Amino acid sequence: MFRLLHTSDWHLGRKIAGYDRSAEFEAFFEFLERTIAEQKPNLMMISGDVFDTGAPSNEVVRRYCSLLVRLHALFPDLQVVITCGNHDSPSFLNIHAEVLEYFSAKVIGSVEYQETEIDWQKMVSEIVSDGKPAAILCSVPYLRSGDLRRLGENATIKDFYTKLYAFADNVRAGSNIPIIATGHFTATGVTSSDGLPIVGKLEGEVTDNFPPFDYIGLGHIHRAQHCGNRQNIRYSGGPLAFGFVENRQNKSVTLVDFEGSKLTEIRQIDIPQIVDLMIIPAEPGDIADVEQACRQLPDNKDAFLEINIKNEFKTPENKNLIINEFLAGKKARFCNWHIQKAKSANVQESDNVQYTTQEFKNTDPLEVISQIFRQKTSGDLDTKYISMLKEIIEDRK
Ligand SMILES: [Mn+2]
Numbered sequence: 001m002f003r004l005l006h007t008s009d010w011h012l013g014r015k016i017a018g019y020d021r022s023a024e025f026e027a028f029f030e031f032l033e034r035t036i037a038e039q040k041p042n043l044m045m046i047s048g049d050v051f052d053t054g055a056p057s058n059e060v061v062r063r064y065c066s067l068l069v070r071l072h073a074l075f076p077d078l079q080v081v082i083t084c085g086n087h088d089s090p091s092f093l094n095i096h097a098e099v100l101e102y103f104s105a106k107v108i109g110s111v112e113y114q115e116t117e118i119d120w121q122k123m124v125s126e127i128v129s130d131g132k133p134a135a136i137l138c139s140v141p142y143l144r145s146g147d148l149r150r151l152g153e154n155a156t157i158k159d160f161y162t163k164l165y166a167f168a169d170n171v172r173a174g175s176n177i178p179i180i181a182t183g184h185f186t187a188t189g190v191t192s193s194d195g196l197p198i199v200g201k202l203e204g205e206v207t208d209n210f211p212p213f214d215y216i217g218l219g220h221i222h223r224a225q226h227c228g229n230r231q232n233i234r235y236s237g238g239p240l241a242f243g244f245v246e247n248r249q250n251k252s253v254t255l256v257d258f259e260g261s262k263l264t265e266i267r268q269i270d271i272p273q274i275v276d277l278m279i280i281p282a283e284p285g286d287i288a289d290v291e292q293a294c295r296q297l298p299d300n301k302d303a304f305l306e307i308n309i310k311n312e313f314k315t316p317e318n319k320n321l322i323i324n325e326f327l328a329g330k331k332a333r334f335c336n337w338h339i340q341k342a343k344s345a346n347v348q349e350s351d352n353v354q355y356t357t358q359e360f361k362n363t364d365p366l367e368v369i370s371q372i373f374r375q376k377t378s379g380d381l382d383t384k385y386i387s388m389l390k391e392i393i394e395d396r397k
Pocket of ligand 1: 011221
């Protein structure tokens with residue numbers, strides 16, 4: 001049997017409202033160690049967005065290297081594949097590629113070329129388990145538009161994977177082992193983190209005639225799910241909620257079993273979360289509701305809080321001080337205001353959303369735009385515009 005542990009979108013170094021999340025990442029690493037000890041996968045796949053930014057802090061990089069070294073010491077037979085996502089810098093990931101090979105970790109930062117031809121061989125490797133070939137692995141990083149153009153002016157992600165499959169099938173040479181691949185793109189027809197349709201150049205159409213990989217472990221979408229009719233083309237989702245839009249998602253890793261080349265089972269194992277992302281009160285409230293919701297939190301409840309407030313609450317000068325007073329003696333930490341405007345209220349100049357520089361830096365651009373729109377018009381931004389904005393934001397990442 002061959003067992004794969006699929007995970008993605010770790011976003012190491014990710015912060016919320018400027019708060020460090022390394023305790024959550026450490027808890028995830030401990031969960032990984034436990035899960036690998038129990039489940040004994042042959043291969044662990046990290047399908048892109050390993051880091052939250054292209055230039056993570058020294059401390060974040062130290063923890064990443066330390067994890068990979070520790071996993072190798074504990075599980076010398078475990079192989080690891082790490083591929084680049086759109087948040088990662090390919091050249092940064094590649095810094096450790098040669099060293100990590102000694103720790104059974106294969107790192108692929110970008111598609112490589114032999115002169116002008118794509119070097120398929122660089123992406124395709126054989127996974128050996130108990131001294132026998134167990135799988136053909138295609139390590140595909142986030143594809144840049146130049147990578148696709150190399151295959152033709154209008155080449156698609158599907159064209160890329162079709163060529164890759166043909167190459168890998170040739171390497172497999174008829175043996176009874178699966179061909180598995182990684183990837184970091186948006187498969188059309190899937191649901192984004194916040195349930196809205198997604199558009200952008202990362203998009204690839206995954207239909208029934210997508211090349212017949214035995215499994216494709218995808219990253220980029222943070223909600224665990226499969227693509228269309230293909231149970232074996234999946235997103236594992238990330239290990240931690242990326243932001244408040246993901247606060248109700250179960251986070252998990254995916255385990256996939258093969259007997260010979262046949263996929264026999266897919267399971268998800270939930271990742272326990274040590275810090276909750278909470279939006280309180282449940283309904284937008286006034287100051288009294290906010291106070292009650294804050295004071296009701298158990299003192300030792302570790303949570304990041306977004307405060308759901310009607311916009312009548314106009315105390316811009318000291319509202320952060322007030323919230324900190326409500327939270328005195330509690331472990332929970334205030335992050336953002338979620339300001340909801342009463343539908344019929346008149347729009348006034350004083351309703352403007354205000355951010356400190358720090359808050360602004362740590363807020364998702366789409367959230368800023370949505371909030372301002374809500375404030376100005378009392379309505380929600382049309383999904384059509386959200387899609388367009390997402391495309392623009394995605395392009396600038
Ligand atoms: Mn991601």
